[in-house]
Amino acid sequence: MIVPVTGVFAAVIGILLLVLSAQVVKFRLKYKKGLGVTDDRDFEAAVRAHANLVEYAPLGLLMLAIAELNGVSSTLIYWTGMALVVGRILHAFGMINGRGGTHWARMIGILLTWLAILVTALLLLWNVWQVIFRQRK
Numbered sequence: 858m859i860v861p862v863t864g865v866f867a868a869v870i871g872i873l874l875l876v877l878s879a880q881v882v883k884f885r886l887k888y889k890k891g892l893g894v895t896d897d898r899d900f901e902a903a904v905r906a907h908a909n910l911v912e913y914a915p916l917g918l919l920m921l922a923i924a925e926l927n928g929v930s931s932t933l934i935y936w937t938g939m940a941l942v943v944g945r946i947l948h949a950f951g952m953i954n955g956r957g958g959t960h961w962a963r964m965i966g967i968l969l970t971w972l973a974i975l976v977t978a979l980l981l982l983w984n985v986w987q988v989i990f991r992q993r994k
Contacts, residue, residue, distance in 0.1 A: 944969030
């Protein structure tokens with residue numbers, strides 16, 4: 858079994874992770890700081906943008922992959938995955954450009970991420986419900 862739709866989204870998020878990691882490494886080298894952050898707001902925003910991706914993306918991708926393996930429509934997986942990826946990109950952009958403060962992209966990004974996770978959770982529950990209901994007939 859393969860999950861080609863989720864695979865594409867995982868690849869894009871993997872590239873985003875490397876871009877955000879490079880941002881963090883740039884600051885770590887600049888300040889010679891192997892752990893933690895300095896008082897530099899840009900450094901802290903870069904670390905949090907990276908960490909936030911690591912906190913949300915794995916669960917979203919795992920849920921998408923399970924849904925795809927369970928036979929949820931590829932179209933639904935595609936649109937939900939797009940919301941997740943666009944949400945993560947916007948969030949990272951907003952975190953870095955807003956320097957950790959309020960930024961339109963950060964707000965839209967987290968809302969898209971939450972929406973993608975919620976929709977995927979509902980798709981998974983609906984999918985399991987249908988399997989259980991069919992078995993009882």
